[in-house]
Amino acid sequence: MGIAHAAIRFGCSQVSIQRLDPVVQPGIIPSAHVHQIVGGNAFNATMTGDIGEQASCTTCAYTEDFSNYWTAVMYFRHQNGSYKRVKQYPNAQLGTLGRNDSTINGGMTIYYTQKDFYNNGLNETRITAFPPGFRMTVGNPATDNLETAQKHKGLRYTCLQTVLTRGFETPDFPSEPCPYGIMAIYHFPSCWDGKNLDSPDHQSHMYDTTLGAFREAGPCPPSHPVRVPQLAYETMWNTTEFNDMWPKDGSQPFVWSFGGTRGYGTHADYAFGWKGDSLQRVMDDNCFFHDCGSPGVQGILKTQTVEEMNACAVKNTVEEDTEGWLDALPGAGEAPPMVHRRAVGFQA
Incomplete structure (x- = not known):
């Protein structure tokens, strides 16, 4: 079979917002911090086996994709010490594809590319799809300095000047109010060892040659020779609700649900x-x-239609307030210790 050059981009609406993490903290109810999850309705505290055979619906546009994709949740921290969840909005090019212009419920944009964002290119390596049971993570909530964050070129933010803004990526939260919110971007490694569906740190079975900004990743090393699709997420956080509430001293007011007051720990x-x-x-x-x-x-x-995407959901296992103004981040001071993930290897 000759080399093909495919790339897909699609929206997924919200399937759940709660404190569960079946990859890093399987079986722990609740997990350490709140996540926003999209994809199939097989999502739960403990996921094993082929979830493509276990789910009955998906919040993603493609009906055969029952994968789950998730990140931490962004919160706004008011000067009075309270917190409020920042809502997501859909990609402007993908968000209203249903009957009567119905809109995707928050969620994320998902990419599987072979070369880059703009074309399929001339990548002469056949792309191997992930196998059933495959898991991975990218980033580390323990990252707390700019030098380390800059090395991870696939994790970035864009201060949205319009709903279609691309580029102008930074490794930390924007330092001023953004006219159309903040886009968080996640590029996963695309080099697999070809053997392990997961690893103890959920990253060592992968090798990161990502260059960021949807550029083609570098060659895979002999230790991780299998080229898999370049998976990427984009989450559009609608921070505009808080543009008039920024602290008078100009300090950055957004935090991740794990308590990160800088953007470095995004994962x-x-x-x-x-x-x-x-x-x-x-x-x-x-x-x-x-x-x-x-x-x-x-x-x-x-x-499937947007109406069908939005109709798929997971009932919350963890019953707690995640909405409205909160006195503290959910789980603050009472959750199990965070499982810190070792940074994935970078190309030398």
């Missing part, structure tokens, strides 16, 4: 759950973005 988790060979089929195709399947476009993947 994300992934649990593969595509049905059967569906992801490999698209990676072996030559489609690009909407041509792979979208409302009104016959592609290799089937799509």
Whole structure:
């Protein structure tokens, strides 16, 4: 089979917001901090096996993708010491694809690319889809300095000047109010050891050659020779509600749900759950973005309506307040110790 050059981009609405983390803290209810999760409804405190066979619905546009994608939640910290969750809004190019212009409920934009954001390129390495049961994370909530954050080129922020702003990426939260909110960006490693579905730190089975900004990643080393899709998330945080509440001293008021007052500790988790060979089929195709399947476009993947995406949900296992103005971040001072993740290897 010849080398194909496929790339997909799609929206996923919210499936749950709660303190669960089946990758880093499996079985612990509640986990250390709040996460915002999209994808299949098999998400729970302990996920094992092929979740593509366990879920019955998905909040993602493609009906065969029952994977779960999640990150920490962003909160605004008021000068009076209270906190409020920052809501997400959908990608402007993907958010209103349902009947009657219904809108995707928050969520994230997900990318699986072979070369870069703009074209399929001439990457002569066949892309191997992740196998059932595959897990990985990127980033580390323990990262607390700029030097380390700068080394992880795939984790960045953009201060949105419009809903379509791209570029102007920084390793820390923006230092001033943003007209259209803050976009958090997560590029995962694309080099796999070809053997392990996971590893104790959830990162060592992968090797990071990411250059960031949706540029083609560098070659994979002999230790991790299998090229997998370049997975990336974008989360659009609607911080505009708080633009008039910034501290008078100009200090940055946003924090992650794990307590990070700088953006350095941003991180994300992934649990593969595509049905059967569906992801490999698209990676072996030559489609690009909407041509792979979208409302009104016959592609290799089937799509669902926004109404169907929004209807899929997971009942909360953890019953606690995560909305409105809170006196403290959920779990502050009472959750199990955070499991710190070792930084994934960088290309020399």
